[in-house]
Amino acid sequence: MMCPVLKQHVKLACVQFSSTADKIFNVSEARAGVIEAANAGARIVVLPECFNAPYDMALFPQYAEILTPSPPSKDQSSTYHALSTLAKDTNVYLIGGSIPEFEPLTGKYYNTTLAFGPDGAGLGSHRKTHLFDIDIENKMTFRESDVLSPGDKLTIVELPDYGTVGLGICYDVRFPEPAMIAARLGVFALIYPSAFNSTTGALHWEVLARSRALDNQVYVALCSQALPPTGYPAWGHSIITDPNGQVMVMANREKAIVYAELDSEAIGQHRRQIPTSNQRRFDLYPDISQLCTKGLGLD
Numbered sequence: 166m167m168c169p170v171l172k173q174h175v176k177l178a179c180v181q182f183s184s185t186a187d188k189i190f191n192v193s194e195a196r197a198g199v200i201e202a203a204n205a206g207a208r209i210v211v212l213p214e215c216f217n218a219p220y221d222m223a224l225f226p227q228y229a230e231i232l233t234p235s236p237p238s239k240d241q242s243s244t245y246h247a248l249s250t251l252a253k254d255t256n257v258y259l260i261g262g263s264i265p266e267f268e269p270l271t272g273k274y275y276n277t278t279l280a281f282g283p284d285g286a287g288l289g290s291h292r293k294t295h296l297f298d299i300d301i302e303n304k305m306t307f308r309e310s311d312v313l314s315p316g317d318k319l320t321i322v323e324l325p326d327y328g329t330v331g332l333g334i335c336y337d338v339r340f341p342e343p344a345m346i347a348a349r350l351g352v353f354a355l356i357y358p359s360a361f362n363s364t365t366g367a368l369h370w371e372v373l374a375r376s377r378a379l380d381n382q383v384y385v386a387l388c389s390q391a392l393p394p395t396g397y398p399a400w401g402h403s404i405i406t407d408p409n410g411q412v413m414v415m416a417n418r419e420k421a422i423v424y425a426e427l428d429s430e431a432i433g434q435h436r437r438q439i440p441t442s443n444q445r446r447f448d449l450y451p452d453i454s455q456l457c458t459k460g461l462g463l464d
């Protein structure tokens with residue numbers, strides 16, 4: 166197994182706010198939040214799932230953008246470029262939440278996160294691989310697959326100043342395998358732009374963040390949308406957990422920015438104290454990171 170390396174201490178921020186029907190307003194909210202986080206010393210900043218549009222499948226096509234590094238045409242709004250400029254202006258690594266993506270070659274829609282470096286260059290992208298299709302009677306029904314296609318790769322992104330991180334989007338956090346694969350390949354953190362809701366958030370949000378952290382002895386950050394006055398009842402509670410599965414910081418449901426200092430020594434320290442990461446019994450069960458030759462996108 167590759168030992169996760171966090172090359173130096175870093176302050177990570179989750180910028181929690183709720184998206185509205187107004188894309189320009191949403192992007193300006195993100196900009197204000199990232200600037201505030203950068204001014205507070207954060208060098209890795211995370212935005213929520215579907216931060217530039219309402220989290221509503223019926224509206225996804227209307228808000229979807231073609232994601233391309235080439236400059237946008239006059240009438241094409243471009244969240245890609247807004248995020249790239251924002252990362253550069255604030256000198257941060259920006260995990261740009263997720264946005265509705267339209268892929269013109271196939272005509273498919275995806276829920277996609279984009280990562281940028283402090284020079285504004287794209288470092289990678291992740292298309293939500295596990296779609297949020299649930300039906301909890303009288304409480305919450307959601308079917309992303311009515312509109313979206315699932316991504317077909319797992320994603321690890323290199324942040325040159327710090328090391329590698331595994332990226333997932335919201336529902337992806339429920340699946341231990343991609344997290345385990347990323348951790349065994351040496352990421353120091355698993356980062357999930359998210360938007361759980363009142364029903365599933367109360368049940369599973371914190372336990373999932375802590376489980377992925379403890380299973381893998383890495384940092385975990387889940388950045389949520391805030392609870393809006395109307396519409397999708399986002400759970401909020403953006404959370405950062407340490408490699409020992411402890412909550413370092415957690416928001417309420419309102420708009421907020423939460424911060425945590427990630428310590429370059431902590432992963433090694435926890436792994437020395439309780440060395441489960443080196444005590445795996447691969448004579449009894451397989452190391453799935455070795456089996457995963459298909460579908461792993463090392464961006």
Ligand SMILES: NC(=O)CC(=O)C(=O)O
Pocket residue numbers: 296297334335336337339359360361362365366
């Ligand atoms: N929004 C999601 O993808 C997931 C979610 O809300 C849940 O798993 O619960």
